[in-house]
Each structure stands twice: as C-alpha cells, then as structure tokens.
Amino acid sequence: MIFVVIAQFLSALADNILLFLILGILKESQAPNWHIPMIQQVFLMAFIILAPFVGAIADSIAKNRVMMAGNLLKLAGVIFLLAGGNAFISYTIVGIGAAIYSPAKYGILKEITGEAFLVKANALIEGSTIVAILTGVVLGGLLADFAVQQGQFWLVIGLTASIYALAAFSNIYIPKTPPERPQPIQFLPLLRSFAQDFSLLWRDKTARIALLGTGIFYGVGVTMRFLLVAWVPIALQITDNKTPAILNAMVAIGVVIGAGLASFIPLRYAKRAIFSGVGMGVLLSGLMLSQTLSASYFFLICIGISGGVFLIPLNALLQRQGHRLIGGGRAVAIQNLIDNLAMLVLLALYIFLIKAGISVISVGILFGLLTIALVSGITYYAYRHAKLLQE
Secondary structure, eight states, rough: OOOHHHHHHHHHHHHHHHOOOOOHHHHHHOOTTTTEEEEEEEHHHHHHHHHHHHHHHHHHHHHHHHHHHHHHHHHHHHHHTTOOOHHHHHHHHHHHHHHHHHHHHHHHHHHHHHHHHHHHHHHHHHHHHHHHHHHHHHHHHHHHHHHHHOOOOHHHHHHHHHHHHHHHHHGGGGGOHHHHOOOOOHHHHHHHHHHHHHHHHHHHHHHHHHHHHHHHHHHHHHHHHHHHHHHHIIIIIISSSHHHHHHHHHHHHHHHHHHHHTTTSSSGGGGHTTTTTHHHHHHHHHHTOSSSHHHHHHHHHHHHHHHHHHHHHHHHHHHHHHHHHHHHHHHHHHHHHHHHHHHHHHHHHHHHHTTTTOOHHHHHHHHHHHHHHHHHHHHHHHHHHHHHTTO
C-alpha cells in the first residue's frame, strides 16, 4: 500500500506543478483569458473519450503496470513541452496518461486492502493526493513566478519531468495483482461492454448516488480553481501567480482534514456525510464577499473540510458496488466519465458566464447557489434510498 501512496503523491504533485507552469506560460504569452480554463478542457476531453477503454485495460492487465504506463505517458507530454511543443497538445498527452492511470490507481485498493479497510485506504490515497495538490499548487505558483522573472521555464519543466519519472519508477514496487476481469482489447466490443457496464452500474441506486455526488464535487472543485485565479486580482488586488496557488492549497488542507474525519464513518452511515456537501456551496458564496486574505483562508479551509467529508464515503460506496457488479477498474472508468463530464459542463458554464461579461464575484455566488441545489437534491435522493446504502 505504501508504494501506491508514494506513486500517487509524486504523480499528483507533478500534475499540479505542471498546471500552474502552463498557466504561467499562457499569462506570460498574453493569451486571452478564456484560454486559462480551456487548458483544463483539453485535459478533461482525454478522460471522456477514453472512458470506454481505460477501465477494461485496468481490469485486464496487472494494475501496477497500467499505473506505470500512465505515468510514462505523462512524462512524454512534459518532454514534448520541454522540446518547445504547444502547451495544449502537451497537456492533452498528460491527460491521456492520467485517464489510463486513474482506474488502476483506485481499482487496486480493494485488491490490496480488502473491503473491510476500503474507506481507510481511500482516505489514505485521497489524503496523499491532497497533500500533493497542496504542495504542488504552492510550488507550481512559486516556480511559475520564478520562471517568468528569470526566463527559466525549461529548468522548471525539467524538474516536473523528473518527478513523473520517479512516479513511474515507484510503480515497480507496487504488488503485482492478477487481472481482475481479463478480456481482449478490441474497439467495438469494448464500446459495447462499456455501455453495458454503465447501464448496470447506473441502475444500481447506491452507485448512482455516488456517481452523481462525486461528479458534483469535482465539477465544482475544478471550476473553483479557475474562479480563484480570476477572483484574486479583483477582490484582493493581488496579481501574482503565487496567491491563487496558496488559496487553492487552503482548500487542499481542508480536504485532508475532511478526509481524515470521513475515515471514521462506516459505510452503513455514508448517507449522513452527504449533506456536508451543502457547506461547500454556502461557504463558496461567502468567500466571494470576503476582501481579506485571512477571511479567504478561513472560507477555503472550511470548503475543503466539507468537501472531504462529502467525497470519501461516496468513493468507498462506489468502489464497493463496482467490485460487486462490474469490476473495480471499470467502475472507476465510469466514475471518471461522469466526473469529467461534470467538470466539462461546469467549466463551459463558467467560460460562458465570464465571456458574457458577468462579474467574477457574481459568477462565484451563482456557483455556490448551484452547489447547494445540486447537493440538496442528491441528499434527498440518498435519504429516500437509505436502506440501499447500508446493504
């Protein structure tokens, strides 16, 4: 388990450093404002397009080898950027690597730990991910400012490549588990199989609650990341790359705390944690009205705590149902499809509202109210089907 955590930490660390480096490159080249959220869109498209295939790959091959392949593809994307390649193409390659990596990363947890420790394993992997995000966004912001000031983007990109290389190397030491549900990797049969798996998982009400809940979490979370980049210069009158990165890190700190709290919640009580997602919306609306760094830190840490308590039990529920119904890797691939569709839609809504001339503060409040409405709907549905969550 320890090498799964190490590999995930390094991979997520490099992901977040790279994002802020690319944002720095776009800002330095005076790219249009809408290019900044669009860079995330190309990353998400890789997950959506590959969703029918990556789950079957994760379940048909030893998952540690699949994780290594994903990290090597991420490394290839950074090398392309280092060689002077287009940032959008580079980030697309990294997105393909991440899409391959993700189902294996989550699918291997039950194979290593068993169902009894699945919530704790999820809390550990999410905790390491959030620590990596925390470290990565701060380092990414600082390194982006350094690269802009010193004109040394190649040095920082090379550092990011070395972290991906270490992540790939650490995958060697993850226990090799037998393929969970091997099948031939063929285009049309995989499409049909994915459609059948999606239908089977979606018909399960417990899995549906988890899929919708994690989609809301990630859709709101990725939109808030770019919202902060636009909000900081307006509300706080600060124009560097470091401050939005640090504010994103405050959310990460909160999620670590929330994940730790959630690790003590038994699966049979998962429905009690879902309503905590409403707090994300309330606090996001409050954040938009704050005007000091200290108030921003408070709101963002609390948003993270609410999100962590909301997310971890849902992840564990989905993995349990996925292993029972279709296989862990396939379930995570379907989750990735839902999560990334949610991110794509909410980011598209954010881009539309910004291009329509609506103020960033008003957009943030609207997203807070939308979060409250969506989570309230999920909570109502979960309580109607409370017995299913306890099966």
